[in-house]
Amino acid sequence: MGISDTDLLAEIQRLADDNSSPPSLSEMQNNGEYSTTTYFNRFGSWKGALERAGFNPRSNARRVEQEDLLQELRRLDQEVDGRPKVRDMDEIGEYSAATYRRQFGSWESALKAAGIKTESPRKITKDELVEELHRLADELGEQPSREQLDEYGRYSADSYRRRFGSWNRALTTAGFESTRVGKTARIREDELIAELQRLSERVGGEPTMKEMDEFGKHSPTTYSNRFGSWSKAVEIALSEENEG
Structure with missing residues (x-):
């Protein structure tokens, strides 16, 4: 007869009673009756198993030992195709990727500490x-x-x-x-347009980037980034003003 969900959850509760706190994945591996793989297959993740057992993993969180983090990273490496990604850990891992960044400095450093081969870092654009x-x-x-x-x-x-x-x-x-x-x-586009229109009235025509720098509320660079160019932003603002 297969192991029931009730049996699996009862084992989590037993370990929690012994430890006076929800058990970690490594505690289940070392002291539990059932395989952690069974929990992942049945509940999707260790966090999911804890939640089904009535625990809130985050509210009962305590500082996780680095060795526990590395064990979980190695387990995940065996489960996913290719090296583990941040998304893999957040979706099916026991801990959050942010926990690894806090303790190891970066996700790449955590992979190296776990002995998982990392790719040559790609320059982020x-x-x-x-x-x-x-x-x-x-x-x-x-x-x-x-x-x-x-x-x-x-x-x-x-x-x-x-x-x-x-x-x-x-x-x-x-x-x-x-x-x-x-x-x-983040400034709304209608606010940017309204400020351009206000400045246009003040200077009596199309405002320049220098005039926005001196008299406006926002940076000319913001307009260039949001509208593609300063001239395009002015064109949109003044056309809307004329239509109004």
Whole structure:
């Protein structure tokens, strides 16, 4: 007779009672009655098994030992095609990829520590970095901070600093700006257009980039990045003003 879900979940509960906390994957491997592979096959992931057993893995989280992280990375290496990716760990691994970045400095460093062959690092393009900033901003509902980027992003904040020269320059290139209170927010296109129209009225004609620098609220670079060029932004703003 096969092992039932009830038996598997009861074993998790037994180990939790022994340890006074939800068991880790390595604790199940070393002290549990059933194979961890059985849990992955049945519940999709170790986190899924813990949740089915009535535990919240995140709320009961404690600092994970590096050896536990490396064991899980090696297990994942055997399960997926090719070397493990960040997405693999986040979707079917016991821990989050962000945990590996915090403890090893980067995903690549974690792979090396686990003895998993890594590829020669590919130079990340600026377009890829900008696209990731936009993706994360949409996911969070706000402009991500450097800390959020390190926690949830595919690339580290240092990657942006190295490629763009500074964090603020990366933000500007992606169409974000620092606010007066020190936070950052992606500026809506209608706000950019409205500011161009306001400046046009002030200077009595088509505003120049220099005039935006001196009298406007936003950087001319932001307009170039968002509309393709400064002249295109001016054309759109003034055509909308005339239509209105």
